[in-house]
Amino acid sequence: MNSLWIMLTGALVAASCGFLGCFLILRRMAMLGDAISHAILPGIVIAFLFSGSRETLPMLIGAAVVGLLTVFFVQLLHQSGVKSDAAIGVTFTALFSVGVVLVSLYAQQVDLDLDCVLYGEIAYVPWDTWEWGGMDMGPRAVWAVGGVFLISLLVVGLFFKQFKLCSFDPAMAAAVGIPVLLFHYLLMTLVSLTTVASFESVGAILVVAMLVVPGATAYLLTDRLHVMLFISMGIGVLCSVFGYMLASWLDSSIAGAMTAVSGVLFLLAFLFSPRHGVVAKAIAQRRVRVQNRQTKPASH
Amino acid sequence: MADAYVFRIRNGLFAGMLSLAVLLAGCGAAQTAEAPDGKWKVTATTGMVADIVKQVGGDHVEVTQLMSAGVDPHLYKASEGDIKRIEDADLIFYSGLHLEGKMVEIFEKMSKKKPVKAVTAGLSKEQLLADPAAPENPDPHVWFDVSLWMKAVEQVRDDLSAFDQAHKEVYAANAEKYLAELKQLDDYARTELASIPKERRVLVTAHDAFQYFGRAYDVEVMGLQGISTAAEYGLKDVQTLVDTLVSRKIKAVFVESSVPKRSIEAVVQGAAAKNHTVTIGGELFSDAMGEPGTPEGSYIGMVKHNVDTIVNALK
Numbered sequence: 001m002n003s004l005w006i007m008l009t010g011a012l013v014a015a016s017c018g019f020l021g022c023f024l025i026l027r028r029m030a031m032l033g034d035a036i037s038h039a040i041l042p043g044i045v046i047a048f049l050f051s052g053s054r055e056t057l058p059m060l061i062g063a064a065v066v067g068l069l070t071v072f073f074v075q076l077l078h079q080s081g082v083k084s085d086a087a088i089g090v091t092f093t094a095l096f097s098v099g100v101v102l103v104s105l106y107a108q109q110v111d112l113d114l115d116c117v118l119y120g121e122i123a124y125v126p127w128d129t130w131e132w133g134g135m136d137m138g139p140r141a142v143w144a145v146g147g148v149f150l151i152s153l154l155v156v157g158l159f160f161k162q163f164k165l166c167s168f169d170p171a172m173a174a175a176v177g178i179p180v181l182l183f184h185y186l187l188m189t190l191v192s193l194t195t196v197a198s199f200e201s202v203g204a205i206l207v208v209a210m211l212v213v214p215g216a217t218a219y220l221l222t223d224r225l226h227v228m229l230f231i232s233m234g235i236g237v238l239c240s241v242f243g244y245m246l247a248s249w250l251d252s253s254i255a256g257a258m259t260a261v262s263g264v265l266f267l268l269a270f271l272f273s274p275r276h277g278v279v280a281k282a283i284a285q286r287r288v289r290v291q292n293r294q295t296k297p298a299s300h
Numbered sequence: 301m302a303d304a305y306v307f308r309i310r311n312g313l314f315a316g317m318l319s320l321a322v323l324l325a326g327c328g329a330a331q332t333a334e335a336p337d338g339k340w341k342v343t344a345t346t347g348m349v350a351d352i353v354k355q356v357g358g359d360h361v362e363v364t365q366l367m368s369a370g371v372d373p374h375l376y377k378a379s380e381g382d383i384k385r386i387e388d389a390d391l392i393f394y395s396g397l398h399l400e401g402k403m404v405e406i407f408e409k410m411s412k413k414k415p416v417k418a419v420t421a422g423l424s425k426e427q428l429l430a431d432p433a434a435p436e437n438p439d440p441h442v443w444f445d446v447s448l449w450m451k452a453v454e455q456v457r458d459d460l461s462a463f464d465q466a467h468k469e470v471y472a473a474n475a476e477k478y479l480a481e482l483k484q485l486d487d488y489a490r491t492e493l494a495s496i497p498k499e500r501r502v503l504v505t506a507h508d509a510f511q512y513f514g515r516a517y518d519v520e521v522m523g524l525q526g527i528s529t530a531a532e533y534g535l536k537d538v539q540t541l542v543d544t545l546v547s548r549k550i551k552a553v554f555v556e557s558s559v560p561k562r563s564i565e566a567v568v569q570g571a572a573a574k575n576h577t578v579t580i581g582g583e584l585f586s587d588a589m590g591e592p593g594t595p596e597g598s599y600i601g602m603v604k605h606n607v608d609t610i611v612n613a614l615k
Contacts, residue, residue: 002383052436054398056405110437116374116401123378124406127386247380254380 002126007244009125009141010206010258013198014236016149017207018214019156020191022225022232025215026167028084032074032188033211035092036195037114037204039070041099044118049106054117060200063118067196070095071188079181114204122202122254141201148197152190163187164225206255210236213262220266220273235265340464343389345400346373347589348443349419351599352456353393355478360467361460364389369591373399389414391463393456396420397428397440399587417459419452427451429511441586444513446486446603450479485600486516489607493517496614503610504541504553505564509586519610542570545578552581552613581613 047062077087218231243258344350396418457475514521590596
């Protein structure tokens, strides 16, 4: 039962991050998850200074607020003409440094690492259960991550056309009267909620990887957005199941193994994708060369 | 075909009955408080905690340690096998006071369902050190005051006895023997460290894991970082330390087994620039013990190593 809960949690995290990651990749903001993982440091320090405790709830609130701030700053800088990667870099280093300064000023004597007070560990998910009215409702992480996943699915599902057009051709979207900025901010809010909830449940590395790798893999396999979304979610589930099996076989970190599997799946797609893969391209080039050779005498 | 089918059903029934019997036997065992193979499975987080349980539990426990030698407990990453090691344990002991980070919250939740005990649970507020700005979050490195760690031994003895009353006397006797050894260790540390002139009795290390040590044995402790291994040290910290080293003629600074050396080396170079020679006095064990099988692989050996290293370098 424990392993099932862990695989389910891993699958939910991977699918919800993979799903939103597709949009981030299209907008060239794939490293936003990594940025958020660092930028929330001042959030937990301020939450600690206010509450005086390192309990999960105040830490989570602090992280969520600063997570939202991060994505809003990134979006604001980006739409004012700063390149997206630079906007991400500037925002997260600025916020992270504020956190480091705050720790050194006010919290020298208290252990306030993100690793220690916020990031969860997927191995402990089965025991961190949610009790409601005396009933054991199963792991808290499943509810938290499942909840934000449902919200993302609902929002993106309702406005799929708008999100699609905003990602591929914002100018066109604006021309047909879609409030592009609103949808950008909406997407960024979903990303922030999903990452912070996932950090708290399973730790940073899995989330950062799942925002990038499944989407990037799906991008190699298809040219259609809705297919890409489904493939990325499927890849997320595969990573979780095979990653857990790998971790169990090696007795290693579970999040680490799931991330490693995602890397392997990407490599396979990179090599063997029917249209964009290295092998397929090599074959296609060879065919062109052979054709050229055959048609050469005729051209003389 | 039909025969095979019947055979399968019969087999299934048999297996079912067998597992039921095993289950009942298991329940019976729990009621008479007797471990199935005569040994309780106890899982401990750090080496220091595992050592207490081994000493007090003796032949009646089989101890599994989650964090191996040299691992920083603040940054420990669980592996897949840990789920089984935690799930299968009859009893779990951890250090507590947030040393194990978020794991402590999980343990607190689990304690409703199975005996999960913090060895530091019995320490009172007066015995703990905390930043006045954050009184609710005491420093977790209590094991370097041997007299406090003796309280942890008593805690383990009481928890084991309450869990397995049949062997109460054995645990009490084991604990008494271990406590006597720790008392000797405490005296040894106190007399050895007192042989360093007070002016030079200053312990300079990379992170503040030695506050309890300093209070117990009257050693001034100066660290570069705060408690958190993530906090960066400031330029001013290095400068102040260098000035103190020079003005008080302190001969050595120390590195720690679970913290990188780099930060403390900056201090050595800073002092050299002011024509004061400071050596690196040796490596101290802070958050984890040495490799199993070596003298430093036990709690007593680790404390002795630290005391001897400090005395040799500063005297």
